[in-house]
Amino acid sequence: MNYPRGVPEDPASTVAEIDAVLLGGERTYSAHDLASRAGIGVELVLGFWSTLGLPHPDPDDAFYTEADAEAVDRAASLTRAHGLDLRTVLTVTRALGHTSDRLALWQVEALVEDMSSRYELDDTTARLLVLDRLADLAPVLEAQLVHSYRRQLAAIAGRYAAEFAEMGDPGPDRTMLPLARAVGFADMVSFTRRTAGLGSTDLSQFVQRFEAAARDVVTAVGGRVVKTIGDAVLFVADDPATGAAVALGLADALGRELDVDSARASGGLAEGARGVTPVRVGMVWGRVLSRFGDVFGPTVNLAARLTDIAEPSSVLTDTVTARALADDPRFVLTPGTPHELQGLGLVTPVELRAAE
Numbered sequence: 001m002n003y004p005r006g007v008p009e010d011p012a013s014t015v016a017e018i019d020a021v022l023l024g025g026e027r028t029y030s031a032h033d034l035a036s037r038a039g040i041g042v043e044l045v046l047g048f049w050s051t052l053g054l055p056h057p058d059p060d061d062a063f064y065t066e067a068d069a070e071a072v073d074r075a076a077s078l079t080r081a082h083g084l085d086l087r088t089v090l091t092v093t094r095a096l097g098h099t100s101d102r103l104a105l106w107q108v109e110a111l112v113e114d115m116s117s118r119y120e121l122d123d124t125t126a127r128l129l130v131l132d133r134l135a136d137l138a139p140v141l142e143a144q145l146v147h148s149y150r151r152q153l154a155a156i157a158g159r160y161a162a163e164f165a166e167m168g169d170p171g172p173d174r175t176m177l178p179l180a181r182a183v184g185f186a187d188m189v190s191f192t193r194r195t196a197g198l199g200s201t202d203l204s205q206f207v208q209r210f211e212a213a214a215r216d217v218v219t220a221v222g223g224r225v226v227k228t229i230g231d232a233v234l235f236v237a238d239d240p241a242t243g244a245a246v247a248l249g250l251a252d253a254l255g256r257e258l259d260v261d262s263a264r265a266s267g268g269l270a271e272g273a274r275g276v277t278p279v280r281v282g283m284v285w286g287r288v289l290s291r292f293g294d295v296f297g298p299t300v301n302l303a304a305r306l307t308d309i310a311e312p313s314s315v316l317t318d319t320v321t322a323r324a325l326a327d328d329p330r331f332v333l334t335p336g337t338p339h340e341l342q343g344l345g346l347v348t349p350v351e352l353r354a355a356e
Contacts, residue, residue, distance in 0.1 A: 014131050021135040024067025031059040034069050038076040044086075048075055051090050052097035095293065107141060108134075113204060123200070159238065177287035177297045181236045182223075182243020182321075184283035185307040186214060186250040191231035207231075210254070217249045226295055232307075236295060240285040240324040244331055247283035247315045248354050254279045278313040282306030283352070285321040298344070305341040306349055315352040322350040330355055 019027075031049075035042040042059050048071075049056040057063045075093060078084045084092075108130060116126035188194075188210060195203055207230060214233040218225050223237040223246040233250070237243040284306065286299030306316040317325075322333045332353045341347045 011128060011131055018131075018135050018138075022138055023065045024070075025065045027063050027065055029064040029066075029069055030062055031056065031064070034064055034072045037069055038072050040072075040076050044076075045072055047090065048072055048093060051094040053094075053101050054097070091292075099293065103145070109204075111137070113201070116201070163238070177289045177299075179288050179290055179295075180286070181238065181288050181295065181299070182240050182246075182283060182285050183288060183295060183299050183303045184223075184235050184237075184243060184247050184250075184281060185303050186233045186235070186247070186254065186279045186281045187307045188231040188254075189278050189280060189312045213254055214250060217253050218246050221245045221249050227293070234295070234300075236288070240321055241328055241330070243283050243285060243321075244315075244317070244325055244328075244352055247281045247317075247352065248331075250279060251281045251313050251315050252354075280307050280310035280312060281315040282308075282310055282317070283315060283321070284318050285324050302341070302344055302347070305344055305347070309339055309341075309349065316349040317352050319348050319350060322352075325352070 029037075031042050031045045035045045038045070046056050046059065075089055078089045078092070079086055111130045111133075112123070112126045115121060115129045116123060119126070119129070121129065195206060198206065210231070211228045211233070214228065214235075215225050218233070218235045221237075222242045223235045226234040226236055228234075235243075235246055235250075237246055282303045282305070284299050284303045286297070286302070288295040288297045288299050290296075302318060306318065310316045316336075317333075319335070322335070325331050325333060332355050334351045334353070336349045336351060338346050338348045
């Protein structure tokens with residue numbers, strides 16, 4: 001097969017080179033070796049590997065590198081030197097595995113799309129070209145990851161300091177969910193119909209535009225994206241007014257940002273996807289539990305249910321949040337007809353609009 005210059009004809013040898021660059025040397029250790037070195041049981045080594053989301057071979061196989069051994073040593077030190085419970089160590093490791101798996105796939109797929117578009121390559125050739133260049137790109141991507149991670153940790157520390165430093169010991173009710181947050185969903189209207197018939201490139205660009213536009217709006221106003229789920233985004237904010245501003249910004253901006261007629265980059269989207277693609281938004285203020293990079297609780301469920309009954313390009317909230325926003329002249333709040341919401345009972349939705 002004739003590949004363009006720079007595309008490897010022997011992917012197996014390229015993978016071996018990538019292993020040498022990324023994995024910190026040759027695979028010379030077995031799971032038993034790592035366990036002996038770290039002073040832990042082999043079942044903990046295999047458990048560590050499983051929580052990273054990676055397959056592991058027979059415990060006697062020489063599969064692991066020096067960098068793997070150091071990672072197991074660090075995990076063991078979290079219990080020995082820092083006193084963390086073993087379950088906590090596994091949770092932290094699972095978070096790393098889950099997030100880095102998605103991050104690596106996201107970035108590699110973005111590189112594939114770039115190669116495919118820039119060099120007008122078919123998908124297979126583009127992936128082989130990325131494979132060839134991955135070892136050179138990896139150090140830059142790694143440095144950016146570390147920088148971003150440290151910045152995110154510092155941002156969380158800053159939020160905690162601002163929110164809790166002056167509280168003292170108020171004697172909180174331990175049955176109450178710990179964090180007061182504005183929580184909201186923005187859900188794309190008729191996503192399935194609008195994207196029916198799209199090819200992989202157009203669908204990728206469409207979803208990427210939605211995620212990028214949503215994140216830009218949320219962070220610009222002062223909120224934070226918890227996660228995106230294809231055609232929906234879940235966000236939080238630290239006070240009701242910021243949550244309201246994020247919700248209104250999403251309802252206003254996303255339809256224009258996702259005008260897919262103007263988004264066509266390579267010869268046309270499906271007929272059903274043309275025109276402005278609005279979102280429905282539900283946003284409420286309440287208490288949540290933050291775990292596993294996600295948020296949970298009745299407040300989250302209520303925001304999701306309000307999103308389901310909102311009109312396109314509109315924002316719904318509840319009466320509790322409406323009272324919290326009532327004295328803010330930037331917002332107009334209009335109570336609607338009570339609705340029976342699944343699992344929540346009778347709820348009076350309140351339409352949230354920006355003041356003229």
